[in-house]
């Protein structure tokens with residue numbers, strides 16, 4: 001496992017950062033600059049909740065994973081789960097954030113049925129980590145403001161009639177990290193790249209599965225617009241976006257709304273908004289005037305969280321290779337394209353809940369590296385991405401259910417390389433394994449399925465059969481039109497069920513039909 005140097009946020013922050021004074025125009029809104037900052041709520045992948053020992057098993061029947069503390073029974077006390085702290089520290093170190101030796105917990109009060117105690121425990125005044133940055137590709141980074149620990153809420157669902165709200169407290173009190181970015185992004189695409197980079201980083205350090213569809217990563221996006229040489233505009237915050245596509249769409253809609261207002265001479269009022277997925281538009285939730293007064297106050301049941309340098313250094317010593325370093329290494333070491341690297345890195349490993357120090361074990365990148373070692377990396381990347389992942393996606397199966405072991409994949413590519421299999425038969429074989437999940441050794445399967453590349457004698461009879469089956473085309477070739485050879489090759493391939501080597505078949509057909517070249 002590679003160790004990464006843990007840079008201090010302040011030391012590294014300036015290297016890729018866009019100078020905030022630089023105006024970033026965009027042809028989609030000429031004369032305007034869009035400014036975007038994102039607050040991300042991440043479910044921490046720990047087995048227990050933030051302040052109780054209850055399991056974080058959200059797939060269990062409603063209200064079965066609830067302690068008295070989670071349900072806010074009077075007299076119950078919080079008990080900080082150090083595993084959540086460790087995973088948040090790992091995240092902070094991965095971003096080069098400054099982990100605070102002293103952080104504190106505050107109560108944010110509001111009344112809502114999904115919050116049993118009437119307040120959320122968060123870290124408003126002294127968060128766990130400050131500063132840092134996330135590399136989002138193409139030489140750009142987004143700076144991080146702070147990372148704070150806080151509690152998740154319960155889940156409420158409304159009945160179709162809207163008269164009944166059902167509460168599931170399984171999620172109540174689970175650990176979240178709020179990761180607040182600086183207003184560094186300038187386009188919806190940069191915002192999308194930031195969230196994807198964050199997901200990769202969280203998965204790499206084992207802090208969260210970062211899955212937006214399942215709600216383990218949720219975004220609030222802040223958008224403002226301004227003209228050149230003007231200060232940043234008034235921001236509006238769009239709450240609870242649960243996919244990168246909706247996030248980008250919400251930003252587009254906000255930029256258009258803000259520029260239209262300002263073009264019409266109306267100032268943009270500071271608002272909190274929601275996103276209507278069907279209309280791809282944002283809508284008003286509340287104005288600044290009705291902003292709730294959260295009456296923040298220190299949580300009297302929780303002492304400050306004090307972390308020693310030894311504790312932080314011990315975690316730093318177990319950090320895995322980070323996505324930005326991995327991205328660069330895969331391309332330089334194996335010569336694979338940026339696109340292929342991105343695809344490999346975007347595949348989730350689907351490992352079990354809880355960080356076990358080997359988060360990368362089941363990843364597609366790891367699989368690729370093991371298959372590529374000793375073979376041709378470009379061929380390995382091509383087969384893993386286009387054939388294996390392609391087939392799995394076609395079958396609606398995720399990578400962690402992949403039945404093709406590293407050894408089998410290696411052997412398949414070796415058999416392809418030495419000509420035992422043609423590309424077509426290798427694909428047939430792969431599809432067969434995915435379909436049947438067979439454990440039969442490859443060579444035996446090849447014989448059972450008659451997939452071995454046609455020998456030169458059988459190739460000759462296949463070609464002769466093609467010549468007799470297509471007499472008109474054969475005559476055209478005899479007269480010197482070599483382009484038609486491919487038609488006969490097609491016939492041979494079909495008759496051989498893909499076991500003929502197309503190039504060898506073309507050579508053989510020329511040999512049969514054309515006078516030898518002197």
Ligand SMILES: Nc1ncnc2c1ncn2[C@@H]1O[C@H](COP(=O)(O)OP(=O)(O)OP(=O)(O)O)[C@@H](O)[C@H]1O
Nearest residue numbers: 035036037038039181182183222223224232233235
């Ligand atoms: N002018 C601006 N345009 C766009 N985004 C901005 C602007 N100014 C600040 N932001 C972004 O707004 C976000 C503010 O988040 P923060 O959590 O600090 O406060 P909040 O939204 O007031 O609080 P809460 O956590 O209760 O929602 C940050 O991501 C920041 O980058």
Ligand SMILES: [Mg+2]
Nearest residue numbers: 039178180220
């Ligand atoms: Mg916030």
Ligand SMILES: [Mg+2]
Nearest residue numbers: 039220222237
């Ligand atoms: Mg906010």
